[in-house]
């Protein structure tokens with residue numbers, strides 16, 4: 001294997017939709033090093049099922065997509081960011097198709113699905129429920145054909161390098177345990193999500209919040225961390241991963257049933273099963289609480305739908321559930337909510353700039369304000385595309401000469417030694433604290449306790465030079481950022497629900513939370 005370079009023009013950390021799209025754009029301006037901590041095929045992008053939203057159908061308009069996005073975000077969407085998303089989205093998707101992405105069609109026409117809180121059928125999908133994989137495939141092929149881009153898999157970025165307060169490169173732990181410093185004109189964080197902070201998540205193992213933790217340690221502003229979207233419907237079976245059961249199932253007419261097999265959503269919201277995700281997740285949490293059993297569950301029911309249509313439209317879901325002995329065309333699927341998507345992240349402007357010179361961010365790791373307090377389904381792949389391209393264009397315009405980095409950056413968690421068992425047990429403790437106290441329903445007293453407990457745990461973080469210990473430290477760092485922000489927001493809005501402050505407080509909190517160092521403010 002060739003050695004990692006000590007210098008390049010642009011570093012892109014992450015090879016999901018945002019990192020790939022950005023790399024394609026950057027390749028016209030210089031050498032791009034695109035790093036992934038596992039295979040390039042292992043990212044949240046690869047697991048995206050439902051699809052990608054854009055106003056491309058004849059009966060749709062970008063204005064309607066904008067309205068739906070703003071409504072879902074519950075008063076916190078940055079309207080300019082959302083306008084850019086919906087206006088640039090259709091062009092970015094057409095570009096994807098030119099680059100070989102094959103979306104599902106009905107005859108010659110693109111098939112658009114309807115999802116919760118969308119006023120029109122506007123979600124493009126591929127191979128039924130493998131949209132992310134298809135987009136990732138086509139984007140990777142496009143990027144890999146460009147000679148300026150080098151992909152490096154299994155290279156774990158541990159820290160950002162700083163010089164005079166500006167980001168000038170990254171530190172990377174390679175597969176052999178060697179640390180490398182790579183300098184560049186600009187670094188784009190596209191490290192994706194943080195679902196692994198919770199014990200129940202739809203996210204793959206790579207989603208450990210590394211980008212947020214690294215940016216925070218380097219001094220960047222982190223915004224809206226309290227807004228974590230819990231997907232209402234993840235498969236809930238002992239010893240099975242929390243496999244996502246896409247919103248599109250409810251879009252196609254699936255019902256939610258409680259333990260008495262009664263539909264319950266109509267009593268919680270006028271849109272019933274198509275209500276916004278936070279409403280559905282809280283309704284399920286309430287139904288679970290009523291059962292007062294540790295293994296409580298509710299069910300997703302597709303048995304009244306056309307079986308052949310279900311098998312064709314959701315082949316991955318159908319075969320995955322069948323592997324767990326559930327035929328979704330005839331049997332009820334046990335489900336519970338699971339951590340799914342981070343609306344917050346490294347704060348950026350509309351061009352992908354963070355608060356640190358030389359550092360840019362795009363995709364799920366970034367907080368552009370596009371999702372506000374709650375993401376509209378299928379808007380996140382779109383965000384990765386639109387803002388991945390925008391951040392890359394800004395980087396091209398602002399490129400400075402590559403500098404060599406100094407060796408010192410302040411890291412809150414220092415590496416030392418710790419066994420694999422200790423690391424796993426540490427991670428389980430953090431995940432379980434987060435799930436119990438910073439999950440679908442929160443309250444001030446337990447948030448205060450959890451902040452204290454996580455702060456204590458963080459000081460005892462299992463310390464070894466290894467990758468898993470560093471991920472564990474990032475999980476704890478990111479969990480603490482979520483808990484601190486959730487404690488500071490004394491209201492309920494979007495995906496953040498406080499039993500002690502059940503109402504929205506626009507006068508005080510129609511603002512974004514910003515964490516920088518030890519302070520949490522609202523701006």
Ligand SMILES: Cc1cc2nc3c(=O)[nH]c(=O)nc-3n(C[C@H](O)[C@H](O)[C@H](O)COP(=O)(O)OP(=O)(O)OC[C@H]3O[C@@H](n4cnc5c(N)ncnc54)[C@H](O)[C@@H]3O)c2cc1C
Nearest residue numbers: 014015016017018037044045050051157192363364378381
């Ligand atoms: C099960 C599931 C279903 C979903 N369905 C949909 C959907 O239907 N529609 C929709 O719009 N959204 C959906 N989402 C959300 C969407 O998939 C993500 O928000 C989006 O793909 C994020 O893309 P990204 O490029 O920002 O990050 P990712 O795709 O997660 O890519 C992150 C990349 O960063 C790399 N990385 C991370 N940390 C490091 C590190 N320390 N060093 C080096 N590399 C690192 C990873 O290896 C990976 O390559 C779904 C998510 C999940 C989990």
